[in-house]
Amino acid sequence: MLDGITVLDLSSVGPAARAGRWLADYGATVVKVAPVPGDAGVQIVPPFHSYSAGRGLQRILIDMKAPEGREAFLRLAEHADVVIESFRPGVVDRLGIGYEAVSARNPRVVYCSTSGYGQDGPHSQWAGHDLNYLAISGFLDCTGRDEHGKPPVPGATVADSAGGGMHAVMAILAALVRRANSGAGAYLDVAAADGILGIMALMVDDYLATGEEQGPGTGLLLGRFACYDTYQTRDHRWLSVAAIEPKFWANLCTLLGLEQWTKLQYDDAVREEIRADLARVLLTRDRDDWARELAPADTCVAPVLSVAEVVADEQYLARGAFVDATHPEHGAFRQIGHAFAGTVRPAEPVVARDATTTETDELLAAAGFAADDITKLRDAGVVA
16 A cells, blocks of 8 residues: 555664554555664664564665765655654754755655654653553553552553554654645654553543543443453453443343343442452353353453464464564564555565665665765765
8 A cells, every 4th residue: 555655764663663664564665774883782673573573674774973874864865755763852953864854855755753752842851661651641540450559561562552653654644645635745743652642532531521530440441340341260361341332231141140230230339249240250160161152142251362372363363463484594483464454464474684684785776876986885884
């Protein structure tokens, strides 16, 4: 779907790297722009298998601190549709590769700056990671606690992935649609904290409209009632129950022999009695026994799977969620394939990138550099 779109991605990890990964899965030509070897340590180097092992990406190494390197990047940007960066706010402008510099050479460019807290505001210079953005958005405070009241460390990087990476992809695609109609480029200030705040809209908007405090157990979607909770089974595994609608709740109560609670689903006076009854009954059988009976019976029940169980799950396997891959150094392995709707899943095993390879010469030549000029840049250590 994004065939013909070229993206320059200055990131190595985090939300911006996820955005570049997903744009490539949709068919964009994504070029990872990284520092030359002399700047080792400037960027984090993730494990070889992270971010889909670099499948389908191109790579160029440039010393942005050198005037010749900055010029090389700007010439590449003249031919790009999208630039993604994830430096601390203000850094790209100091390097001379910010939106103003790039758009002066390419007014149609969609320039996406990703950061934790945004390009302005009192927190803009704070260092942070996923857990911090989940904390500041109210997400952690609304999530269930342990016996000591400690907020949890979630099992996925929700802010980096959805608040930052998907947020960036959505904004970039919207800007590309507008550009197709108007010809105008765009500057996008994507903050992971903003994105996760948007995801928290049900809880935050409820508080703004009613003034009622939000937190674990305070609302329907926060575990207040027994119909929306997790329950342990006989084999010490867990089931998720999300029977919000009365018809699903009635089905569940009937199958569990708890018909007396069918009409009292949202009665605060007996909610803990209902929860205790569900917990008692569900402890009498193993997780998968319950799942086989309840899940197909319109009860909104599903097993809580471990990662090892997820990759063997029949639903994901039926939908081709995982693909074979091969790496020149690490050999054969498997990875999540093109997971999002509209992406084209590969018919053959994916070839992962060797982290030492680049397409520097080809990319610079396509940007109009003569062979002698490319050699001079290499000899000077400006590119690699």
